[in-house]
Amino acid sequence: MDDSSLAARARDGDRTAFDALVERHYSDCARLAWRLLGRRQDAEDAVQETFLRAWRAMGRFEDQRGFRAWLVRILINRCRTLGGRRSRLRAREGADLEYAQGAVAVDCEPAGDLRDALQVALAKLDRASRELVLLKYGEGLDYGTLSVMLDTSVSALKMRLMRARERLRESLEEDFGGR
Amino acid sequence: MDDDREDGLGRRVHEYYVRTPAASPDLRERIMRGLDRQDESARRAGSWTWWWRPGSLRLAPAAVLAAACLLLVAGAWLGSMALPGARRAASHDSGATVLPPGRHAELASTTGPPQTHEVAFMLAASGARRVSLVGEFNGWEPRATPLVRVGHDGPWVVTIALPPGRHLYGFVIDGSRWMADPGAPLAPDDGFGTPSSVVVVGQEGPL
Numbered sequence: 001m002d003d004s005s006l007a008a009r010a011r012d013g014d015r016t017a018f019d020a021l022v023e024r025h026y027s028d029c030a031r032l033a034w035r036l037l038g039r040r041q042d043a044e045d046a047v048q049e050t051f052l053r054a055w056r057a058m059g060r061f062e063d064q065r066g067f068r069a070w071l072v073r074i075l076i077n078r079c080r081t082l083g084g085r086r087s088r089l090r091a092r093e094g095a096d097l098e099y100a101q102g103a104v105a106v107d108c109e110p111a112g113d114l115r116d117a118l119q120v121a122l123a124k125l126d127r128a129s130r131e132l133v134l135l136k137y138g139e140g141l142d143y144g145t146l147s148v149m150l151d152t153s154v155s156a157l158k159m160r161l162m163r164a165r166e167r168l169r170e171s172l173e174e175d176f177g178g179r
Numbered sequence: 180m181d182d183d184r185e186d187g188l189g190r191r192v193h194e195y196y197v198r199t200p201a202a203s204p205d206l207r208e209r210i211m212r213g214l215d216r217q218d219e220s221a222r223r224a225g226s227w228t229w230w231w232r233p234g235s236l237r238l239a240p241a242a243v244l245a246a247a248c249l250l251l252v253a254g255a256w257l258g259s260m261a262l263p264g265a266r267r268a269a270s271h272d273s274g275a276t277v278l279p280p281g282r283h284a285e286l287a288s289t290t291g292p293p294q295t296h297e298v299a300f301m302l303a304a305s306g307a308r309r310v311s312l313v314g315e316f317n318g319w320e321p322r323a324t325p326l327v328r329v330g331h332d333g334p335w336v337v338t339i340a341l342p343p344g345r346h347l348y349g350f351v352i353d354g355s356r357w358m359a360d361p362g363a364p365l366a367p368d369d370g371f372g373t374p375s376s377v378v379v380v381g382q383e384g385p386l
Binding site for chain 2: 013015018019022023026027030031034035040043044047048051052055056057058059060062118119122133134136137138139140165168169
């Protein structure tokens, strides 16, 4: 059964159908949240909250852009909220901005390969640019879906992505000699 | 501008992304347990709302109609008299009205749990066959809180008891069409893609 059919049943209150959607999407959500927030625990908190909210709001789901896009939009909003809360907490604890930005790059894989260079470069991007780069290249979403999901015009997204790519290249060149 | 994965940078980001370590083995189970707890909480919260459902022992249909008429009169009264203690987010024919303590006894024979306030919701939807109220307070369940139409072509009304706080809500027309309350402030986008309205109960300040 495809997402659309399951979502229609879940919208009518079928918890089993919603469980099937959880089963299908939770690991992808966890991956995106981890890359957005940089910490496994934060990411999994965001994913849990996302599915709780999605189930509460299934009555409001409209199938025009698909369940996955709707779910990811909720997830991004949860990550923004959670990320902002964590940053404020760290700031109150005396952490400096560099540490707060670096949080995106910690709690990941072993150091020493290209992925670390990318982690650091991505961590230097502003939040909106980092979201766009991960959704576009990581998730492989098209501009039409991204436009609805991020509530931004396609032309603005293309411009933002171009600038983000420039900054990524600069960071990789400066810090890692282009590796 | 080149923006697909075929160029070097896009491909590298994709490779980095797909190698993200897997989620904790028990994440799925934790999500399911959370959903179970949420469902149980919603069932408990809904257990005291039986009294306003049509056909219940406490309110016969005639009583519902009488209460609705009283609500209409009260709505007009509140709008014109600026009743102290009553705060309203409404246009002429829709909105949510928080009834002042003590006054609700004159308007309806029902009472909610302690510490709650009666809130009257009204919507003009002449073409609708049925209208229901959905919000955080009933788990966004379209079947939980139907509105009652006043007369053949009057507004749809319902009064429920809400605890103090900020409540998001909307209306569902004919079981499928979602709409925010045209007579109340819109809530900030909460990421669900459809707008909702907000009513503040039991606190001073603008709605």
